[in-house]
Amino acid sequence: MQQFTPAEWQSWERFYRANFINSLTGFKSASLIGTINADGVPNLGMFSSMVHIGSDPALIGYINRPVAAAPHTLANIKANKLYTVNHIHASFLDKAHQTSAKYPDEVNEFTEVGLTEAFIEGVPVPFVKESHIKYLLSLKEIIPIQLNDTFLVIGQLEQVMIDSSLQPSADGFLHLDQAGSICSNGLDAYYNTQLIDRYAYAKPGKLADKL
């Protein structure tokens, strides 16, 4: 085993440290958050920190970096209270990654990177047409994380849209590998996935069966 200490990573160049520390937490989702600003201009940004908070009520969170580093999505969510989250697939991965560039607030990332806005009735914020799984959240709470000026932004699930070719399993499970949703690691690496197994609900006494 190689052992790394705080003194080592604090001495590293900034991007080396960011690559290393970001990889440690393991694979993560990669989603595009769609918002509109106060002038109605759409914004689209890549986020890899979506986190399940609870199923009943259905609450989903993400970590927003300090305002100076990532101002637009958070400001738009505060102003409008509604935002969309859109899965990413390999077919438009280069465009999705490109939304992480620092565009000015008045720039519409959809048109800039070549993705398509899609709307549903009564909802002002854009979904990504190319995404097979997407959902609408309404802002419930922004919790400041004072340790490093980040925020846990929590939304309540308001709508879910799933491509007609994808049916939930008999038990409600969504086969994200069949949907072609990708996962990410670190700052800039993206992966396809292959199912190993699903397991039964574990109970003490014997190893849970594979489903």
Next chain:
Amino acid sequence: MQQFTPAEWQSWERFYRANFINSLTGFKSASLIGTINADGVPNLGMFSSMVHIGSDPALIGYINRPVAAAPHTLANIKANKLYTVNHIHASFLDKAHQTSAKYPDEVNEFTEVGLTEAFIEGVPVPFVKESHIKYLLSLKEIIPIQLNDTFLVIGQLEQVMIDSSLQPSADGFLHLDQAGSICSNGLDAYYNTQLIDRYAYAKPGKLADKL
């Protein structure tokens, strides 16, 4: 597109709803958190909500469910302030999943499921010997999420241990697919991954190159 509304998922059977809602946030890490209780008995539990909070200082969070549903890990972290996080590989996935069974507090999940405790000097909490990537956190803050009685538990990175066969890339990145770290989806599905691409830091004007 199939469209699902809150009225629908609120009418669903509990596990169907949990499977569906848990799948929406996309792929996630799957890690084993190692702790000891006030009597020194080790505890090992599966968590799929590790989330990167920041690289400098290096802060990593996870969501702990309500205390009544998931009491031991959180109580142990409060009592001892130190905890380990251990990546999961397909070679011991069945044992890792089994730690999600509700064992009494006095049961040591390591011995119960057949994983091996590993210690480093001066650290009382156990790592998982079988894990190729693992790290030590010290508790910094427990932030209550009052919306559903869950908690964002934030730790500061204190040590990292990586199998000697795995070298960080020249830029600090860790190839988790080569490490055999798995990812998860929903409540009970686990996946291997295949790298699609890494991309350069995106700047406005042209699509970022692949690395």
